[in-house]
Amino acid sequence: MWKLARAAASSLHQTRGFSAAIPAPCIVHKRGADILHDPWFNKDTGFPLTERDRLGLRGLLPPRIISFEQQYERFMESYRSLEKNTCGQPVDNVSLAKWRILNRLHDRNETLYYRVLIDNIEHFAPIIYTPTVGLVCQSYSGLFRRPRGMYFSAKDKGEMMSMIYNWPAPQVDMIVVTDGSRILGLGDLGVQGIGITVGKLDIYVAAAGINPQRILPVMLDVGTNNEKLLQDNLYLGLRQPRLEGEEYLAIVDEFMEAVHRRWPKAIVQFEDFQMKWAFETLQRYRHRFCMFNDDIQGTAGVALAGLLGAVRAQGRPLNDFVKQKIVVVGAGSAGIGVLNVAKQAVSRMMGNSEMENSQFWLLDKDGLLTKERKNIDPAAAPFARGFGPGEVEGLSEGASLLEVVKKVKPHVLLGLCGVGGVFSEQVLKAMQESDSPRPAIFAMSNPTTKAECTATDAFKYAGENIVFGSGSPFEHVHLGNGKIGHVNQANNMYLFPGVGLGALLSGARFISDGMLQVAAECLASYITDEEIQKGILYPSTSSIRHITTEVGAAVIRAAVAEELAEGHGDVGSRELMHMSKEETVEYVSRNMWFPVYSPLVHEK
Numbered sequence: 064m065w066k067l068a069r070a071a072a073s074s075l076h077q078t079r080g081f082s083a084a085i086p087a088p089c090i091v092h093k094r095g096a097d098i099l100h101d102p103w104f105n106k107d108t109g110f111p112l113t114e115r116d117r118l119g120l121r122g123l124l125p126p127r128i129i130s131f132e133q134q135y136e137r138f139m140e141s142y143r144s145l146e147k148n149t150c151g152q153p154v155d156n157v158s159l160a161k162w163r164i165l166n167r168l169h170d171r172n173e174t175l176y177y178r179v180l181i182d183n184i185e186h187f188a189p190i191i192y193t194p195t196v197g198l199v200c201q202s203y204s205g206l207f208r209r210p211r212g213m214y215f216s217a218k219d220k221g222e223m224m225s226m227i228y229n230w231p232a233p234q235v236d237m238i239v240v241t242d243g244s245r246i247l248g249l250g251d252l253g254v255q256g257i258g259i260t261v262g263k264l265d266i267y268v269a270a271a272g273i274n275p276q277r278i279l280p281v282m283l284d285v286g287t288n289n290e291k292l293l294q295d296n297l298y299l300g301l302r303q304p305r306l307e308g309e310e311y312l313a314i315v316d317e318f319m320e321a322v323h324r325r326w327p328k329a330i331v332q333f334e335d336f337q338m339k340w341a342f343e344t345l346q347r348y349r350h351r352f353c354m355f356n357d358d359i360q361g362t363a364g365v366a367l368a369g370l371l372g373a374v375r376a377q378g379r380p381l382n383d384f385v386k387q388k389i390v391v392v393g394a395g396s397a398g399i400g401v402l403n404v405a406k407q408a409v410s411r412m413m414g415n416s417e418m419e420n421s422q423f424w425l426l427d428k429d430g431l432l433t434k435e436r437k438n439i440d441p442a443a444a445p446f447a448r449g450f451g452p453g454e455v456e457g458l459s460e461g462a463s464l465l466e467v468v469k470k471v472k473p474h475v476l477l478g479l480c481g482v483g484g485v486f487s488e489q490v491l492k493a494m495q496e497s498d499s500p501r502p503a504i505f506a507m508s509n510p511t512t513k514a515e516c517t518a519t520d521a522f523k524y525a526g527e528n529i530v531f532g533s534g535s536p537f538e539h540v541h542l543g544n545g546k547i548g549h550v551n552q553a554n555n556m557y558l559f560p561g562v563g564l565g566a567l568l569s570g571a572r573f574i575s576d577g578m579l580q581v582a583a584e585c586l587a588s589y590i591t592d593e594e595i596q597k598g599i600l601y602p603s604t605s606s607i608r609h610i611t612t613e614v615g616a617a618v619i620r621a622a623v624a625e626e627l628a629e630g631h632g633d634v635g636s637r638e639l640m641h642m643s644k645e646e647t648v649e650y651v652s653r654n655m656w657f658p659v660y661s662p663l664v665h666e667k
């Protein structure tokens with residue numbers, strides 16, 4: 064249904080609906096059929112007669128003019144028919160069918176596409192984003208019909224500075240780039256990983272109101288080490304092993320410089336890079352360009368908000384976070400990112416004193432990480448356990464997750480290892496002995512098949528008093544007697560749109576730890592005590608535009624406070640500096656794009 068009320072609540076200052084004030088005109092440089100074939104401008108049967116005349120469209124469309132609202136209802140009706148007709152079919156087939164119908168609309172008419180997406184984000188996010196986007200990436204070569212975004216390959220070395228000018232839009236604000244080396248928990252998918260950047264940018268448009276004409280999904284194809292893809296005749300990427308070392312970095316360097324040359328103020332989000340390159344590129348670029356790594360930094364902020372919520376759920380003051388025993392399963396870019404941020408939060412609570420990492424236990428594929436571990440990754444090393452006083456007795460190098468949970472009795476068990484089911488029945492049952500009156504279980508790996516446990520199993524085996532979060536959505540769990548086990552979607556989608564938007568609208572020179580910290584704090588404070596008592600740690604995705612507005616404003620204020628804000632468009636750094644908190648929120652919502660048909664004006 065057309066959701067005027069919800070849309071109005073989700074962004075304060077934009078006029079909503081088809082009867083609203085006439086939106087600003089939009090200049091087009093094409094005419095006739097070229098407009099109908101351009102999803103940025105196409106209105107299908109929605110072109111009014113005057114526009115059909117002005118733009119040379121007369122005779123190219125059926126005579127009846129259909130309103131935006133009618134087009135919307137028509138699409139939703141066909142979507143509902145699809146749901147009815149595919150009822151009972153295998154879940155993956157149904158999800159892909161839903162993705163196809165949405166994707167066809169995306170390819171044809173972006174205004175209508177984003178309107179249905181925004182109004183139905185709770186329903187459509189699992190299709191255009193996690194988990195279905197994983198399936199789409201896996202099936203990319205078969206699903207491919209037309210390109211979306213830009214592809215830079217190892218064969219383009221030396222050419223990127225000119226190639227970047229092939230992108231048709233004059234201005235780009237937001238770029239999501241991947242090298243396809245670790246797509247969700249699905250591993251190396253090579254060029255097929257482009258799907259994840261498209262999904263993230265759809266969330267940027269829906270949640271942060273970034274204008275879809277100013278987004279750019281990018282694939283850096285440096286080869287793949289996925290043998291199956293290398294052998295596949297239909298694979299669309301470079302059929303060569305991944306570049307490594309300096310050869311690899313030279314490609315990423317060249318891409319970053321090309322982007323910066325053409326759009327110096329564009330924000331670049333790094334997505335789903337394998338761990339070594341995720342950390343290396345973040346270090347390399349974070350102070351030179353306005354960029355961040357979503358898997359390290361976005362995930363960390365969302366997890367921290369969840370961890371603080373878990374403390375509140377126990378009825379404890381926030382400062383008790385320093386006493387929480389936290390077991391993290393997965394020592395990759397996401398797990399280490401979470402631990403680093405949790406450590407910073409503890410340090411702040413303790414008055415920035417040097418602290419030991421004694422409340423954290425970290426496991427990877429070889430079990431518990433200790434100082435005895437050979438060839439330990441430098442990023443993981445600070446979290447390796449020792450054997451001195453204060454250590455839990457009987458836990459040796461490589462101890463299994465079950466042993467660790469039984470001995471440590473953690474308050475929190477958090478999975479970011481990309482292996483489905485590692486929180487087994489036994490592990491979950493062991494969480495019943497947790498020292499927390501309300502243990503927290505976060506099965507954050509994506510997509511659904513890679514979740515460390517299902518929501519049903521978590522409540523069934525660990526007990527009904529747990530709080531639960533998962534990276535991919537699960538249904539809430541019926542516990543009997545009318546009680547509901549609340550499922551939170553612990554996904555970085557709650558943070559990256561606000562971080563990117565805040566960085567953009569402040570014109571930040573770079574994205575600082577302080578900006579990321581306030582983003583996490585803003586998300587954490589969004590939830591009321593009453594909600595927390597019900598096990599609700601994150602707001603519903605239906606309010607994602609509102610959350611993003613708040614997070615974006617908090618990020619801007621942090622950038623201003625740290626003197627990193629250079630301003631955006633007509634709004635200079637001085638004006639930003641003088642904005643109150645409310646004015647900053649207003650500034651953010653005023654700058655969010657909302658899909659309505661603009662009058663098109665032709666210019667040669």
Ligand SMILES: NC(=O)c1ccc[n+]([C@@H]2O[C@H](COP(=O)([O-])OP(=O)(O)OC[C@H]3O[C@@H](n4cnc5c(N)ncnc54)[C@H](O)[C@@H]3O)[C@@H](O)[C@H]2O)c1
Nearest residue numbers: 247248338394395396397427428480481508509534554555
């Ligand atoms: N919910 C979110 O917002 C979110 C954000 C980022 C990443 N993720 C998910 O987290 C997962 C990991 O991402 P990453 O970037 O850290 O990957 P990564 O490849 O960098 O790290 C994976 C880690 O898991 C460890 N591991 C593998 N098998 C294990 C096992 N059986 N037991 C314990 N540890 C094991 C590996 O040793 C490695 O340390 C992915 O599934 C990704 O989708 C979720």
Ligand SMILES: O=C(O)C[C@H](O)C(=O)O
Nearest residue numbers: 193247335358509554555
């Ligand atoms: O893409 C997601 O859903 C979250 C995260 O960035 C991931 O890599 O799993």
Ligand SMILES: [Mg+2]
Nearest residue numbers: 334335357358
């Ligand atoms: Mg990711």
